[in-house]
Amino acid sequence: MTIPFAGPQIPALVQRILERIDLGQLNPGDLLDEAELAEAHRVSRTPVREAILYLEALGLVRRLPRKGAMIFRPTLEEFLAILEVHAKLEGQAAGLAARRLSRQGAEDLEAAVRACEAKAEASPDSDPDGYYQLNLRFHACVATASGNGVLLESLKTNARRLLAYYRARYRFAGAIPASAADHRRIAQAIFDRDAAGAEALMQAHVQFDQVTAMDLLAALS
Known part of the structure; x- marks a missing residue:
């Protein structure tokens, strides 16, 4: 079960990524490509990196050596x-x-x-x-x-x-x-x-x- 976030405290780019997770468009193990996200949302790499850090702090993203950030996939x-x-x-x-x-x-x-x-x-x-x-x-x-x-x-x-x-x-x-x-x-x-x-x-x-x-x-x- 999940309930969508709401409110101005959630950065807009983070909200969009969360929506993709909720809809099953991003699944465990999927990589988050900074360049692709920046282009898709018409922003620079800086807010993309900030969004990934935010999601990492929530435990929804995990960084892997030489692979980058991916949607959390548990053991x-x-x-x-x-x-x-x-x-x-x-x-x-x-x-x-x-x-x-x-x-x-x-x-x-x-x-x-x-x-x-x-x-x-x-x-x-x-x-x-x-x-x-x-x-x-x-x-x-x-x-x-x-x-x-x-x-x-x-x-x-x-x-x-x-x-x-x-x-x-x-x-x-x-x-x-x-x-x-x-x-x-x-x-x-x-x-x-x-x-x-x-x-x-x-x-x-x-x-x-x-x-x-x-x-x-x-x-x-």
Whole structure:
């Protein structure tokens, strides 16, 4: 899951690169060519280098000797470690949402769940990218309902390090209907104000076992 950054604190060029990551136009291991970025965005090399440094500080870019900067591609150990933290953050957001859900937040969350259910029924094993966009909306609704801006920002950055792998997950048979069913259970716990239940369900929803993690890393290597 990921939620787009917003606000003037994010440099414009960084925002454009982040959008390409969100849309799957830049994937783990892809190199960031300074000259190409400068030409594409009609800027000099200086803001491009500054943008890459900014993304490196966020953990979204890694510099390799003699290769330059590339979109972060984790090892299995790194993947599992990041996932462990991300599951905790997602779970915490769901737990807080159960305690703080507003009427508008409930309406938005219900709409997001229904959209996922409709997509899962219409295209249970096809259009994974289409479903993934609906999945992002569900997680965004939960995170927003948590009412914690610091947690929200942590989720945004951490999720982008895993975004390509979550997207790839929906290529697996049965993954879309299973995800939509999870969303309904999580949402119901939030609607019922069951903070502990919502937190546990969300953590289980976003977690991968090691075998699945290895499959996803191999698929995007």
